[in-house]
Amino acid sequence: MKRAKVTSGDVARLADVSQSAVSRSFSEDASVSAVTRAKVLKAARKLGYRPNVIARAMISGRSRLIAVLVAYLDNQFYPIVIEQLSRALQERGFHVLLFITDTGNQDVVVQQMMGYQVEGIVMASASLSSTLARECAQTGIPVVLFNRYAPSSPASSVTSDNIEGGRLVARYLVDGGHKRIAYIAGSEDSSTNRDREAGFYRGLAESSQIVWARAVGNYSFEGAADATRQLCSSKIKPDAIFVANDHMAFSVMDVLRIEMKLHIPNDISIIGYDDVPEADWGGYKLTTVRQPSEAMIDATISILMEQIQQETVSRRAAILPAELIVRQSARLPKNKS
Amino acid sequence: MKRAKVTSGDVARLADVSQSAVSRSFSEDASVSAVTRAKVLKAARKLGYRPNVIARAMISGRSRLIAVLVAYLDNQFYPIVIEQLSRALQERGFHVLLFITDTGNQDVVVQQMMGYQVEGIVMASASLSSTLARECAQTGIPVVLFNRYAPSSPASSVTSDNIEGGRLVARYLVDGGHKRIAYIAGSEDSSTNRDREAGFYRGLAESSQIVWARAVGNYSFEGAADATRQLCSSKIKPDAIFVANDHMAFSVMDVLRIEMKLHIPNDISIIGYDDVPEADWGGYKLTTVRQPSEAMIDATISILMEQIQQETVSRRAAILPAELIVRQSARLPKNKS
DNA sequence: CTGAAAGCGCTTACAG
DNA sequence: CTGAAAGCGCTTACAG
Numbered sequence: 263m264k265r266a267k268v269t270s271g272d273v274a275r276l277a278d279v280s281q282s283a284v285s286r287s288f289s290e291d292a293s294v295s296a297v298t299r300a301k302v303l304k305a306a307r308k309l310g311y312r313p314n315v316i317a318r319a320m321i322s323g324r325s326r327l328i329a330v331l332v333a334y335l336d337n338q339f340y341p342i343v344i345e346q347l348s349r350a351l352q353e354r355g356f357h358v359l360l361f362i363t364d365t366g367n368q369d370v371v372v373q374q375m376m377g378y379q380v381e382g383i384v385m386a387s388a389s390l391s392s393t394l395a396r397e398c399a400q401t402g403i404p405v406v407l408f409n410r411y412a413p414s415s416p417a418s419s420v421t422s423d424n425i426e427g428g429r430l431v432a433r434y435l436v437d438g439g440h441k442r443i444a445y446i447a448g449s450e451d452s453s454t455n456r457d458r459e460a461g462f463y464r465g466l467a468e469s470s471q472i473v474w475a476r477a478v479g480n481y482s483f484e485g486a487a488d489a490t491r492q493l494c495s496s497k498i499k500p501d502a503i504f505v506a507n508d509h510m511a512f513s514v515m516d517v518l519r520i521e522m523k524l525h526i527p528n529d530i531s532i533i534g535y536d537d538v539p540e541a542d543w544g545g546y547k548l549t550t551v552r553q554p555s556e557a558m559i560d561a562t563i564s565i566l567m568e569q570i571q572q573e574t575v576s577r578r579a580a581i582l583p584a585e586l587i588v589r590q591s592a593r594l595p596k597n598k599s
Numbered sequence: 600m601k602r603a604k605v606t607s608g609d610v611a612r613l614a615d616v617s618q619s620a621v622s623r624s625f626s627e628d629a630s631v632s633a634v635t636r637a638k639v640l641k642a643a644r645k646l647g648y649r650p651n652v653i654a655r656a657m658i659s660g661r662s663r664l665i666a667v668l669v670a671y672l673d674n675q676f677y678p679i680v681i682e683q684l685s686r687a688l689q690e691r692g693f694h695v696l697l698f699i700t701d702t703g704n705q706d707v708v709v710q711q712m713m714g715y716q717v718e719g720i721v722m723a724s725a726s727l728s729s730t731l732a733r734e735c736a737q738t739g740i741p742v743v744l745f746n747r748y749a750p751s752s753p754a755s756s757v758t759s760d761n762i763e764g765g766r767l768v769a770r771y772l773v774d775g776g777h778k779r780i781a782y783i784a785g786s787e788d789s790s791t792n793r794d795r796e797a798g799f800y801r802g803l804a805e806s807s808q809i810v811w812a813r814a815v816g817n818y819s820f821e822g823a824a825d826a827t828r829q830l831c832s833s834k835i836k837p838d839a840i841f842v843a844n845d846h847m848a849f850s851v852m853d854v855l856r857i858e859m860k861l862h863i864p865n866d867i868s869i870i871g872y873d874d875v876p877e878a879d880w881g882g883y884k885l886t887t888v889r890q891p892s893e894a895m896i897d898a899t900i901s902i903l904m905e906q907i908q909q910e911t912v913s914r915r916a917a918i919l920p921a922e923l924i925v926r927q928s929a930r931l932p933k934n935k936s
Numbered sequence: 937c938t939g940a941a942a943g944c945g946c947t948t949a950c951a952g
Numbered sequence: 953c954t955g956a957a958a959g960c961g962c963t964t965a966c967a968g
Binding site: 604621626629651652658 | 962
C-alpha cells in the first residue's frame with residue numbers, strides 16, 4: 263500500500279474550520295471553544311489524523327527527544343537503566359533515541375544526536391570528549407554522564423559513591439579475616455574503576471593492609487577469566503578478590519569453581535559491584551555493592567528536566583550512596599561467626 | 600548557556616553562496632562544484648553547523664527513524680536483540696526510537712510512534728492489535744513482529760522455528776530415557792509459547808509419550824519458581840522439565856537445587872529456550888534451544904529496508920532454524936552413554 | 937553548476 | 953474564540 267498522509271489541512275477542510283483551529287484543538291492550553299474542538303476531533307478521528315511531531319518539533323524547537331548512548335548491553339546493569347530511564351522519560355512526554363557505539367566513533371554519533379535536535383544526552387558509556395561536551399554546552403544541550411564522570415568537562419554526572427563502595431568492601435573483607443586480598447580491575451581509564459579501586463585501597467590502608475595482588479579484567483567476561491587465572495597461577499592464591507563489577511565477578515566465580523575446583527566462600531571470597539539481578543540468582547548469590555539505579559535515574563531525569571526547562575546548562579554532579587549487599591560469596595566478618 | 604542555533608543561512612552568508620548551495624554541499628549526490636562545497640564545508644566547520652535532521656525529515660518525508668518497542672529488558676534475549684538491531688540500523692543510516700511499555704497502552708504508544716513519522720516499527724513484545732496493524736499498513740509503515748506473530752495481522756513477523764525447537768527438545772528428552780516429562784509454559788497467549796508447546800507435544804507423541812505434568816510460569820522469574828514448586832509438590836516428581844525460555848529455566852534450576860536439594864541432571868533434567876549468554880555460565884550450563892538472533896535481526900532489517908525502499912508494505916513471515924545446544928542440565932541420550 | 941522560490945506540516949503572534 | 957499569515961530549516965524542481 264502506498265503512503266497516504268493526512269494533514270491538519272485535510273482535517274480543517276472536513277471540519278470546516280481553519281487550519282489554525284485544528285492545530286489549537288490538539289494543544290492542551292490553546293484557546294478553542296469546546297464546539298470547535300469537538301468538530302475537529304471528530305473529523306480527525308474520521309481521517310485518522312495525528313499531529314506530525316516532526317513538524318511540531320521544527321516550529322517549536324522542541325524535539326522531545328533525549329539521546330541515550332551505551333556501548334554494549336551484555337552487562338545487565340545497562341539494560342535495566344535503559345528500561346527505567348525510558349519509562350521515566352516517556353511519562354514526561356520525552357522519548358529515547360538510542361545509540362549503541364563502542365568508544366571510538368562517538369564523536370560522529372554525538373554529531374548525529376545533535377542533528378536530531380535532541381534536547382538532552384545521556385552517556386551511559388564512554389566519557390564524552392571534552393571538546394564535544396563543550397560543543398553540547400554551547401548549543402544548550404544538557405549532557406549527563408551516567409555512571410561515570412569527567413571533572414574537566416562541562417557535562418553533568420550521576421554516579422554512586424564508588425569510593426565509599428570500594429571502602430565498604432575492603433572493610434568487610436578485612437573484618438572477615440582475609441589476609442591475601444586481591445583486586446580485579448575494570449577498564450583502567452574509567453572513573454568507576456579508579457574510584458572503586460581508590461576507595462578499596464583506602465579501606466585496606468585503614469586496617470594497615472595493602473592489596474595482595476591485582477589484575478585487569480577490563481569489565482569483560484573473558485578479561486575477568488584471564489585475570490583470575492593470572493591471580494591464581496601460583497601455589498599460593500588470594501583468599502579474597504574484590505571484582506570491579508558483577509558482570510566480571512560471575513566469570514571469576516566460574517573459573518574459580520570449575521577450573522580451580524575452589525569452594526566459594528570457604529577457599530576464597532568474592533565481592534562484586536552493581537548488584538545486577540543475576541547476583542541474586544542461586545548459581546551465584548554474590549555479595550556485592552548495590553548501585554542505587556533508581557535514585558541514579560531520578561537524579562538524571564531531574565538534571566535533564568531542570569536544564570531543559572531553564573534553557574541553560576550547567577555542570578551538576580550527583581553522587582548517590584552505595585550499599586553492601588551481603589549474600590553468600592564472601593565469608594562473614596569474624597565477630598559474626 | 601543559551602541555545603544558539605546555526606542554520607544553513609548563516610553558513611551561506613559566511614561562505615558567500617546561496618542557501619541552496621549549502622544544502623547541496625551536505626547531500627551526497629547533489630550537483631555542486633568541488634570549490635563551492637569546499638567553501639561551504641569550511642564555513643560550516645567554523646560555525647559548527649550541522650544540518651537539522653528534523654527539517655530534512657519534514658521536507659523529504661524520511662525521518663530515518665525506526666521505532667522499537669519492548670515490554671521489559673530483564674530477559675537478556677531482548678537487550679541483545681536491541682543492541683544488534685541498533686547497530687545494524689545505524690550502519691544503514693537509521694536510528695532507533697525506543698519505547699518501553701507493558702501490554703496495555705500499546706495503542707497509545709503506536710500512535711506516538713506514528714506521530715514521529717517513523718519509517719518502520721519493530722515490535723519485540725506484545726503483538727500489535729490488528730486494528731493498529733492495519734492502520735500502520737494503510738499509512739505505509741512496515742511493521743515487523745519480532746519473536747512473535749499474528750496470522751490475521753498485516754504485520755510481518757520474524758521468529759525462530761519454535762515448533763521444530765519444541766520437537767527437538769521432546770526427542771532429546773525421550774532419547775535420554777526420561778519418563779515423567781513436564782512442561783513449564785510461558786505466557787499462554789504468546790505465539791512463542793503456543794508453538795514451543797505444540798512442537799514439544801508433537802515430539803512426545805512421535806515417541807508415544809505425553810506430557811506428564813504442566814504448569815504456567817508466564818515468562819517471569821517468580822512465575823517459574825511457583826510453577827516449579829507446583830510441579831514438584833508431591834512425592835513423585837518429574838524427571839525432566841522443558842521450560843519455555845531460559846530466563847525461567849534459571850529460576851527453575853534455583854528452586855530445584857536450593858529448595859528441593861535436587862541434583863541436575865542426575866535427579867532431573869532441565870532444558871530451556873533462547874540460549875541467552877547466562878545459559879553458558881558455569882552456574883547453570885543450561886542445555887537449551889538457540890534462537891538465531893543474528894539471522895533474526897538480518898531478516899528484520901531486510902524486511903524493513905525492502906518495504907521502506909519500495910514504499911509498499913506487505914506481509915512477510917521469516918522463520919529461522921533453531922538448534923539444540925547441549926550443555927549439562929539434561930541427561931544425554933542413552934546411545935551416547 | 938548555481939540561485940530564487942516554493943513548500944514540507946505545523947505553531948504562534950496578530951488582528952478582529 | 954477565530955482565521956490569515958508568517959516562519960521553523962531544510963530539499964528540490966525550475967530557470968538560467
